[in-house]
Amino acid sequence: xxxxxxxxxxxxxxxxxxxxxxxxxxxxxxxxxxxxxxxxxxxxxxxxxxxxxxxxxxxxxxxxxxxxxxxxxxxxxxxxxxxxxxxxxxxxxxxxxxxxxxxxxxxxxxxxxx
Amino acid sequence: xxxxxxxxxxxxxxxxxxxxxxxxxxxxxxxxxxxxxxxxxxxxxxxxxxxxxxxxxxxxxxxxxxxxxxxxxxxxxxxxxxxxxxxxxxxxxxxxxxxxxxxxxxxxxxxxx
Numbered sequence: 001x002x003x004x005x006x007x008x009x010x011x012x013x014x015x016x017x018x019x020x021x022x023x024x025x026x027x028x029x030x031x032x033x034x035x036x037x038x039x040x041x042x043x044x045x046x047x048x049x050x051x052x053x054x055x056x057x058x059x060x061x062x063x064x065x066x067x068x069x070x071x072x073x074x075x076x077x078x079x080x081x082x083x084x085x086x087x088x089x090x091x092x093x094x095x096x097x098x099x100x101x102x103x104x105x106x107x108x109x110x111x112x113x114x
Numbered sequence: 115x116x117x118x119x120x121x122x123x124x125x126x127x128x129x130x131x132x133x134x135x136x137x138x139x140x141x142x143x144x145x146x147x148x149x150x151x152x153x154x155x156x157x158x159x160x161x162x163x164x165x166x167x168x169x170x171x172x173x174x175x176x177x178x179x180x181x182x183x184x185x186x187x188x189x190x191x192x193x194x195x196x197x198x199x200x201x202x203x204x205x206x207x208x209x210x211x212x213x214x215x216x217x218x219x220x221x222x223x224x225x226x227x
Contacts, residue, residue, distance in 0.1 A: 004157075031213060033213075040123070040219055040220075041219055042118065042203070042216070042217030042218050042219050042220070043158075043203075043215075043217040044217075045214070045215075048213075050212075088155075090157055090158075092157075094213055096213075097212045097213045098212065098213060099145040099146060099207040099208070099209060099210075099211065099212065099213060100145070100146060100163075100165075100207075101213055102148075102160055102163070103213065103215070104160075105157030105158050105159070106157050107155075107156055107157050108155065108156065108157050110155070
């Protein structure tokens with residue numbers, strides 16, 4: 001059963017804590033992405049990776065970190081430096097990094113800071 | 115700055131009725147435009163993709179149009195169903211920018227019985 005999965009579905013964090021969001025894909029895709037979605041706003045790119053062991057900052061990378069040690073996995077850490085982390089986080093993957101490569105999205109993780 | 119603006123922000127229609135969602139963009143140079151459907155609490159799913167030379171593309175009851183000259187697109191939903199209740203997101207890709215996308219804020223559609 002191919003696809004892209006994210007866990008957990010809901011995550012609660014106390015202020016000052018780091019949390020890590022999981023993203024796994026078995027589509028054999030090279031490129032993976034992390035987006036943040038806030039109500040009424042378009043998705044904003046946090047980080048992306050075009051190949052294993054390489055990643056680049058997106059538009060809103062401050063307060064976040066990622067790793068890409070395996071092709072299948074692209075975890076996102078939300079650090080205590082992120083001032084307003086409560087949001088819906090979406091992971092996506094695409095076969096390549098070209099403009100016509102469709103991005104397939106995971107089901108998302110809703111992070112709430114208490 | 116690349117921007118994608120969608121209207122209306124929200125829309126309520128009765129089951130069986132048609133509706134049209136609008137998307138205006140400033141992304142240049144243009145590569146392609148996609149419409150995504152996002153159910154509440156889920157990830158977006160692609161409905162259609164249109165390139166510069168395509169004016170119309172259909173996917174079942176969904177029909178997308180593109181006017182690359184005026185930088186406008188629309189998504190027409192025919193004979194709406196309750197399952198069409200979702201957010202519809204317009205996404206534009208810039209040529210020579212890899213897979214970097216500009217997302218609209220979405221139109222939230224509610225179909226009532």
